[in-house]
Amino acid sequence: MEAPAAITTLEPSTPRSCPLVLTPAKIVVRFGDPASVNCSTSATGFSQIGWEAISGGTVSDGTVIAWTVEKVEDWNTKPLCYINVNDGLCSTMLDITLYKTPDSVSVSPLDQGPMVEGAEYRLKCDITNVAPVQQLKLTWYRGSETVHTEMFNDTRKTPVNVSSTLKVTPERDHNGVLFRCEAELHLGLNGSELVPNVTSSPYMAVVHYKPRVKTCSRRYAGVEHKFSIDRLPCEVDGNPPPTIQWYHEDELINASEPLHRTQSGEYTAEIINSLGSSNFSVLITIEYGPSFTCAGNLEVVEDDTFQCEADGVPKPLVTWFKGDRREEVAAPQRWTKNDHGKYSLQAINTHGQATHELHVVVLYGPVFNGLDSAEVTVILGEDVTFNCSADGNPTPEIEWSYSPKANIGKNI
Structure with a gap:
């Protein structure tokens, strides 16, 4: 009909x-x-x-x-x-x-060159051949974070091409982050469940930024002849990747050359790329094993405070042994005549140990041991002998003096 x-x-x-x-x-x-x-x-x-x-x-x-x-x-x-x-x-x-779902969704830059930290940059999302556009929701993502959403006021029912511009002010942490946009048709109950979203391929952000030091200790200890400045566990950051120059006492140095004990001190790094530079300093201590610098034979004066020290960083622990039996003794603080003799010294720190043989002679002034008797009874016309001794180093010389009497002769 x-x-x-x-x-x-x-x-x-x-x-x-x-x-x-x-x-x-x-x-x-x-x-x-x-x-x-x-x-x-x-x-x-x-x-x-x-x-x-x-x-x-x-x-x-x-x-x-x-x-x-x-x-x-x-x-x-x-x-x-x-x-x-x-x-x-x-x-x-x-x-x-x-x-109609989009034929394609794509992200492209509107500005030439890489992103620069702190400078505005624009990305464009193009959506081709989609309908109905007034029910289209566009979402921008930075990584997994939603940064912008947009709806469209176009009332046309037939497929159209639309675009969206995202303005970003990049930070250094955005370097390598993926931007993408997603097209979603909001078609009401049941409709949205049937219509798949269309997502662009990711656009990787390349952000240029000034160099900086990320991690570095302000103090560091290295071992002599094994440590060089380029072995410092420091991490620097910058894009384009920065170059590093090291200075010591205002002089440019070869950072790969091993350091020795006289080169402890403050070292300054200058990190540079096309966007700028920055500096940081590290106090370097060069460590080394112990050694003795004092002679093997020493003469000291009684009550002297001279010590046989061991050199080394960190400061070595020194142990004193006396005599052939190697009896451990305390290091003399003030030398006495009883401290003379042979010593063996042992120094230890985290980088090794050293030994040193030391023969000490203690010099001290003469000390009288006294006369055999303070009073002597003599017989007229006979000889009399007085015994006197003294101790000292060097061996003292003893001199006698007397008051002459007419009836006393001398034979000293």
Whole structure:
């Protein structure tokens, strides 16, 4: 049965005035896919029920009629179900949304050259051939973080090309971060569940920034002849990658040359790239194993404080042993005549040990041991002998003095 000519002028009636039910009441269809909707009525006494559409128009004298299309290929289609009742025609229009996912979503830079820390930079997201654009939501991501969302006001139903610009002020931590944009059609209940999002390929940010030191100890100890400045566990950062120059006492040095004990001190690094430079300093201590600098034979004066010290960094622990039996003794603080003799010294630190043989001679002034007797009885005309001794180093010389008497001769 063909639809009457008057149908072409139908306008949709209000739901209350027209006893028609569409199942489903709303549909979301991808352009080019099939579609099917039933129109039914509970009214009696009507002559016919039918569909008016650019494609798929049908008429029936039953209570249910289907609008079925193998391919929906008209962006302006407005399927209308109508019924011819006793008091005239009434109708209802199908709520249909046709969509098309983008052919492509891509990110590209709008500004030439790399990003520079602190300077504004623009990225563009292009979305091609998408519909309906007014239901498109675009989301920008930096890594996994959402940085911008955008909706579009274009009311066209046919596919269009749209773009979005993202302004970024990059930081050094953004170097190597992936930017991407994602297109999502918000088609309402059920529709969004069927439509996949389309995401661009990632755009890797290359951010240039001034150099800096990330990690470096302000003090460091290295071992003599094994440590060089370029072995410092320091990490510097910069893009483009910076060069490093080291200075000691304002002189440029070869950072790969091993240092020796006289080169402890402050070293300054200058890190440079095309965007600038920065400096940092490290106090270097060169450590080395112990050694003795004092002679093997020493003469000291009694009560002297001279010590036989061991050189080394860190400061060595020195142990004194005396005599052939190597009896451990405390290092003399003030030398006495009883401290003379042979010593063996042992020095130890974290980098090794050293030994030193030492023979000490203690010099001290003479000390009288006394006379055999302070008083002597003599017989006139006979000899008398007085014994006197003294101790000292060097061996002291003893001199006698007396007061002459007329009746005493001398034989000293």
